[in-house]
Amino acid sequence: MERTEWIDMDRIHGFRVFVAGAGALGNEVLKDLALAGFRDITVADPDTVEESNLSRCVLFRPGHIGMNKAAAVAETLPELDPDCTLTPITDRIQNLDLEGYDVYIGCLDSISARLHLNSHAMYYRIPYVDGATDAFRGKVQVVLPDGPCMECSMNGTHIRELHRTFSCIPGEEIDPVILSSGITTSSVIAAICVREVLKIACGIEDRCVRGVSYYDGMEGTMDIVSLETNPRCPNHGESV
Amino acid sequence: MTMNLKIRNSVDNSVISTEVEEGDSIGDLLLYAAEYWSNQKYAMVMKVGSRLVPPNLSVSETGLKDGDTVILVPDPQGG
Numbered sequence: 579m580e581r582t583e584w585i586d587m588d589r590i591h592g593f594r595v596f597v598a599g600a601g602a603l604g605n606e607v608l609k610d611l612a613l614a615g616f617r618d619i620t621v622a623d624p625d626t627v628e629e630s631n632l633s634r635c636v637l638f639r640p641g642h643i644g645m646n647k648a649a650a651v652a653e654t655l656p657e658l659d660p661d662c663t664l665t666p667i668t669d670r671i672q673n674l675d676l677e678g679y680d681v682y683i684g685c686l687d688s689i690s691a692r693l694h695l696n697s698h699a700m701y702y703r704i705p706y707v708d709g710a711t712d713a714f715r716g717k718v719q720v721v722l723p724d725g726p727c728m729e730c731s732m733n734g735t736h737i738r739e740l741h742r743t744f745s746c747i748p749g750e751e752i753d754p755v756i757l758s759s760g761i762t763t764s765s766v767i768a769a770i771c772v773r774e775v776l777k778i779a780c781g782i783e784d785r786c787v788r789g790v791s792y793y794d795g796m797e798g799t800m801d802i803v804s805l806e807t808n809p810r811c812p813n814h815g816e817s818v
Numbered sequence: 819m820t821m822n823l824k825i826r827n828s829v830d831n832s833v834i835s836t837e838v839e840e841g842d843s844i845g846d847l848l849l850y851a852a853e854y855w856s857n858q859k860y861a862m863v864m865k866v867g868s869r870l871v872p873p874n875l876s877v878s879e880t881g882l883k884d885g886d887t888v889i890l891v892p893d894p895q896g897g
Binding site for chain 2: 599601602603604684685686687688689692709710711712715716717730731732733734735736738739742744789790792801802803804805806808810811
């Protein structure tokens with residue numbers, strides 16, 4: 579890492595990272611953050627570890643079943659870097675004070691939670707890197723204070739699914755698109771998220787992905803789609 | 819003024835044609851497509867070329883022309 583010209587390990591060590599969600603994607607993101615040298619990480623997740631999580635979550639152990647996910651990852655992440663401080667929060671992000679971080683990373687499973695984090699990112703002017711997956715597809719969006727936000731592109735289909743939980747655990751409803759997340763998809767999306775956070779931490783956010791990166795694991799393609807600030811978005815117009 | 823647009827569903831590459839008014843919004847078009855492919859119950863976005871189109875723009879504001887194709891893309895929300 580230190581041999582890469584723009585990497586600044588001092589900035590990375592001191593960067594205050596907030597990770598929302600410690601599910602399949604959150605586990606991969608936390609692993610990559612620790613291995614990349616981030617040492618001040620807070621993770622929030624109100625859910626508990628289930629047996630089916632173990633096959634896709636690198637930081638969970640059989641002994642964690644029934645334990646809060648954030649608390650579980652706080653036990654195992656220091657195995658990767660003993661100098662990494664991981665602060666677990668066992669509450670929902672809606673109940674938290676989200677001020678005082680240098681970046682947010684969204685590893686969430688609902689549109690309403692994403693909108694909550696997005697609005698705080700815009701209000702506090704904190705960069706927000708959001709990752710999302712389904713079975714074989716994923717996306718990464720980097721929200722910077724002066725650029726388009728997640729809400730800029732949302733539409734009626736997002737409102738329809740606003741409070742639905744897109745869990746990493748398979749449910750009764752089997753849909754080939756929103757099938758439970760696969761570990762390979764989570765790994766790809768997590769790696770892109772952490773790469774974008776590295777750019778922000780090292781002061782080259784101007785080189786972050788513009789718009790939204792859509793990954794299609796079946797086709798093996800990555801499509802970067804541009805996104806404009808929507809003047810009618812509540813986070814941008816005259817009301818802000 | 820009306821025009822004909824094609825909507826391609828990127829999940830299965832199926833295509834439908836629809837007649838729209840220039841003043842219709844992209845959001846209306848999205849909901850129409852979502853209703854047509856009603857078995858696909860997840861959030862979707864609409865892409866024109868390599869650009870995501872804001873839902874409250876009108877068809878004419880996006881620069882779409884008669885015969886153009888817009889692409890419907892699933893917008894993952896899991897984690």
